[in-house]
Amino acid sequence: MYTPPIVVKVIDHRPFGRKPVVGQCTISCLEEFRCDPYVIVSEGARASKSEFQFLKEKETVDWWSKFYASVGDQERCGPYTSKGYDTLKVYDCELENVDDFKGLTDFCNTFKLQRGKNENGDEDPTVVGEFKGAFKVYPLPDDPSVAAPPRQFRELPESGPQECLVRIYVVRAIDLQPKDNNGRCDPYIKISVGRNTVDDRDNYLPNTLNPVFGRMFEKTCFLPQDKDLKIAVYDYDLLTRDEKVGETVIDLENRFLSRYNSYCGLPQTYCISGINQWRDQLKPSQILENLARLKGLSKPRMEDNGTSLTFNGKDYTLAQFENNTEIHQHLGPPRERLCLHVLRTQGLVPEHVETRTLYSSFQPNLSQGRLQMWVDVFPKSIGLPGPPFDITPRKPKKFFLRAVIWNTTDVTLDETSITGENMSDIYVKGWMPGMEEDKQKTDVHYRSLDGDGNFNWRFVFGFDYLPAEQLCLVSKKEHFWSLDNTEFRIPPKLLLQIWDNDKFSLDDYLGMLELDLRKLVPPAKTPEKCSLDMMDNLEIGTPDKLMTAKSLFAQQSVRGWWPCSIEQDGKRVLGGKVEMTLEIVSEAEADERPAGKGRDEPNMNPKLDFPNRPETSFFWFTNPCKTMKFIIWRRFKWVFIGLIILIIVVLFIAILLYSLPVRANYITWKYMSFNNHTICFFFWSFYP
Template sequence: MKTYQLAAVSSPSLVVECGGQRVESAVIKNMKKSPNFPGSVLFIKLLPKDEMYTPPIVLKVIDHRPFGRKPVVGQCTITSLEQFRCDPYVIVSEGARASKSKFITLKLHIIADKEINFDQLCFNSGSDDDGEKETVDWWSKFYASVGDQQKCGPYIRKGYDTLKVYDCELETVPEFKGLTDFCNTFKLQRGKNENGDEDPTVVGEFKGAFKVYPLSDDPGVAPPPRQFRELPESGPQECLVRIYVVRAIDLQPKDNNGRCDPYIKISVGRNTLDDRDNYLPNNINPVFGRMFEMTCFLPQDKDLRIGVYDYDLLTRDEKVGETVIDLENRFLSRYNSYCGLPQTYCVSGINQWRDQLKPSQILENLARLKGLSKPKTEDNGTSLTFNGKEYTLAQFEGNTEVHQHLGPPRERLCLHVLRTQGLVPEHVETRTLYSSFQPNLSQGRLQMWVDVFPKSMGQPGPPFDITPRKPKRHFLRVVIWNTTDVTLDETSITGENMSDIYVKGYIYLLFFKKEATLQFKPYCEFNLIQKRSMLYIYAPKSSNSRYFKIFKTGLPVQVKTNQLEVMEYQLHHQSIMVCFHIYLKFYSN
């Protein structure tokens, strides 16, 4: 909430008005420590059954200040309740994060705490074979998922998992409903100002949900069961957040050469991570391959900001773009968006299970929140009954190769059943970057994903290693065998037509280090049969020529037989690259 009359909002309460009726929530004693309401459920029996005659609901946030002052610091009007109508006798999965918390309904900011203390998971950290490390990594999994058969190597042949690559934000995927299934976010406005005019300024957010259902006119009929019966604790929750930044696509250029020098900057709450030392020069499609771990308290630190900045040596770094993720929605959504479900349950290897709960525990919680009976397994975990349906392990793994990293059959089957419930799979999402200077124009896209784990549940599994592949060293040998149709524009002493020719070649170098001077070390070998030779060394364009080391020049000096002599130095600025010429002249007997 923004300040009101130069004072911070510290002790708010919520007032709900509808058709002349008014109910008020309990007062939040200290909003900075915990912005959740201590009592979360309000009940009004007033609305008519027909939507046409339903009056609007007005939400008002009142701040309780000294000397009995109670100003309205924000308000919102809900004109339509059609989306909130439900059947009270139908039990649906309202579980906010079905594996670890329950649905919460009314708050300015929300948080979920664990409900059941489960046994800690024991992860097998067995080492992979050296040969597999060389041929299979996380990037093999990524390239196999996007269909790049050449770069994924033998990954698919081994029968390993693939992931889902979304070309949009996870919130915009239709089947996940914006990850606001546990509650909705309403923008609070100031209302009327001192002059009596409407002030459209947004001063805060209210997160809550409504359940509208009919009541019988007969007083002898028992009322339907109350909604929101299972609620988590409202205290703050300390969480471990893992941010995986894979790569950026089509970044907005910030330098004169049509490129930029991007790096990642992440902030959540008061914590900030700056990866400026690992910027990637001259690249608008950088491959970052970085994983960041941060600690936050939900719901206070619910906004995760991932920004891409352009590195500048002498001037201030410029922001390319930024994207914001609501961690609270990820943590509480019943779609399991806090940590995507992989295709198989592995206890080792590059696809090792990283959630804090096993698949069987997640499935049991999902069944309880849906009002279903506990899943039953038979035949040593190879068959399972859930929601009246029978599943077998052969049904999911009949045509797949079983490798050494797979876990017990029961956990694997529970995971396969979970993946049929419409939960978020293991994924990489593509988020659009925006700038405050051009808020409606895309500044590029960022492929990434986020995992959120409450620390009260213990340590999660090991993180993925998404470090980019290192370039391989190659030896280049060029053999020039012969020339034909060479123009002979000189005449020898004997009157014979001749010409002193040479061969020129170059390699375009992209430097990733930032020394004050760059020393070029070309590994070239020539077998000279002509009188003169010339060697060109190319480097990327730079805004300042001092990045190129210029050697001291002087007059030509005679050297011994078969030795070379530096004759001339030149530094040419071209539109695309800087060319550093070294002229070499060879003397022979």
């Protein structure tokens, strides 16, 4: 209560004895600096160099699998969690704002230096710099003969500049402030530390407010001179000056000096290979020894070949940490694994991703978006760190979907011919969502009188696929005036439609089939077993005949019958059945086993012959002979036969009469009166 404030002044020594005050700060309350002098805490120090052997192994998962598993996105993480690999901590705020780490100012505090008073004697709040320091306030014993408390500031870092390697991992941005007229922006990263600036303008991401950067920047700096790391997000513009979206600043010195080991977070396990390979300069055992020394504790004691350890009066065993965890091939020796598990019980910073708010100088108190990232700081005096993480955004792989349309059956007969027959001119149309410009359709099976259609027609759809996320990556322009393509992630699906072909009016829609290639509905082996129920009731049935959806990417090829449906009176009814073969091939396999669209060359894998369609399948307008044979004659043949017979009889009689040798002799006219009516009779006499 009665402690006077501490005033810190920075004085500039100039020629001729001038010593003006550059800036000063007043620390009015010292309560937060009170401490127990007999409790020794870590103040941050570094020690010897360590070496690693770096092993390279092709993984079925990547760093993004780890990230998505950590945020709970099970669809994108793939089989990562089932392998027993590490996850990381994703903080929804800045690391220095996490309560457990006390602002990362446990070693020293930062005080703003103000100018003080101006030439007129008025208070000048202008900030001219920063002062970093620490205070320890504790009582001295009243008796001078009692020994003074132990020295508080020990194991101080070197007072000279420290050359450090800084790795900045920028993962993604969330909800950026729009900067373009379309309500989006074209963001890219700009990083500055000291006098070094990295402009990543060439790698801007068009038309997005939630860009996935996946960028790692490696810079060298000197602490404390280059303590401020600035990460800014800019909006790319082609014709005008790029506009800053927002910026965040990280104090590297605080992270370097903090006793919470914030320079490089501790992972969950010690791995010597794989995507979670140890990247710190010191092994876990070395870090634990340094921590014990800084806390004034005895050196950790290892027993049982490194599977048990005694630290700070407590016994630890490797089994208590790894009893229920899966042991994989990337783990290091038991000694280092156990030391790492013990370190994680000491409240140190774990391997993490922090979420930093971006601010603009024009609106300093308003968020311009958030940036998910983290920073590693390694002093070069200790040695080289481990290899950096590869957080490059996932690259899609080229795949091809080959769908061979063999036959259709039970298709709705939508038309009535001129002869009164129910019929349909059937064809099938197909495409993948998001790639509607690549719609394909079969040729037409004309005059199907029983709902059957024969095609032997191949659809070939090329698409970019992200196997880890099980999504298609579609890149296209939203509008014809757009300068850049916009990327979309869409589930891989196949849409098929059955249509009735009309030459002089709009085609009639008969039914649709939608198949998710990730969870493909098993087809029916025969058309009789094909029904709409198989599309809805996948998980019903006896245990030995349970229908389950399987990924076409795992099966690679499947053939059978699927039902097509159509809405009628608010209900879904059967519109037809399609027999087809579905096959997924990679780009390399497509080169080895080529196949053309339709029945075009290269017509192979498999070879498709022209379908054996009935003779009644033809287009009447282009086939008058077949029209007469299969439409008119088949429908009205007895009428035609009767007419022909009648015509023949009439002609026969006419010819007979015409050919008789007759001659008119005379005509006799007779008149008579009957009931006041005059009647005329004539007689035509013939002679042979």
